[in-house]
Amino acid sequence: MTKLGTILKWLLLIWGAVSLVTICIMALMFAYNAGMLGFAEARTKKDKATAQDVRYVLNWCQLGDAKTEKVVQSYESAPSFNGDHVDAYAIKIKPVNTAQLDEPPSPSGEGWVRGDRANPVVRDAVKMVTGFTDTDGLRWFPAEAELLSARYYIWVYTIYLHGSRPTAAELIFIRPEDDMVFFAGVKY
Numbered sequence: 001m002t003k004l005g006t007i008l009k010w011l012l013l014i015w016g017a018v019s020l021v022t023i024c025i026m027a028l029m030f031a032y033n034a035g036m037l038g039f040a041e042a043r044t045k046k047d048k049a050t051a052q053d054v055r056y057v058l059n060w061c062q063l064g065d066a067k068t069e070k071v072v073q074s075y076e077s078a079p080s081f082n083g084d085h086v087d088a089y090a091i092k093i094k095p096v097n098t099a100q101l102d103e104p105p106s107p108s109g110e111g112w113v114r115g116d117r118a119n120p121v122v123r124d125a126v127k128m129v130t131g132f133t134d135t136d137g138l139r140w141f142p143a144e145a146e147l148l149s150a151r152y153y154i155w156v157y158t159i160y161l162h163g164s165r166p167t168a169a170e171l172i173f174i175r176p177e178d179d180m181v182f183f184a185g186v187k188y
Contacts, residue, residue: 049074054089057183061112061155061172067093072180073140086132087185088141098176101153112174115152123148125159125169129184142182147173160187 054074055065073090105111113119118126126147133141146152153174160168168187174180 044078045074045076047074049076049089054091054183057089057091057172057181058093060157060170061174061181062110063093063096063174063181067096069093069179073138075136075138077136084188085185086136087183088133088136088138089181089183090140091181091183093174093179093181095179096174096176101174101176110155112153112155114150115146115148115154115173116150118148118154121159121161121164121166122154122156122171124164125156125166125171126154128166129169129171129186132186132188133184141184142173142175147182151175151177 069092130144155172157170173182
């Protein structure tokens with residue numbers, strides 16, 4: 001019986017040590033992903049995106065990645081533990097036919113909408129997106145009032161709602177006067 005007690009004692013000690021190490025590793029992973037250790041800033045990418053990295057933006061809005069001239073600005077925040085992030089790009093493109101921007105949306109709702117004609121859901125999504133681009137200090141990203149003006153067109157790729165409040169959005173904006181495309185992908 002004494003030998004069985006000794007074996008049981010060692011098994012419990014080993015189990016406790018393994019459990020403690022596992023809990024410590026999980027706590028460090030959570031702190032790292034939540035940015036509590038100061039690494040989030042180091043994982044944020046500023047002005048690192050290439051034309052290859054952002055080609056999906058122009059493909060999503062059916063302009064085609066061949067229109068890309070250069071990525072002027074980019075920002076990709078470090079994703080948090082639950083996937084929250086802010087991605088934003090400013091892309092200089094080859095001239096676009098403005099008549100293409102004024103075409104009515106497809107039956108599925110895909111298409112460009114002039115900023116001053118955006119519906120309330122899109123307006124709320126623009127407000128959410130610009131709130132995060134402002135918070136992250138992206139002075140190069142147009143302000144909400146600008147994006148919702150006649151100078152810009154908006155392509156909605158996705159908007160996720162919680163009730164009637166946007167919680168994530170991927171929006172593409174074009175400013176035809178200087179052939180600039182802006183993208184914002186935000187989740188919180």
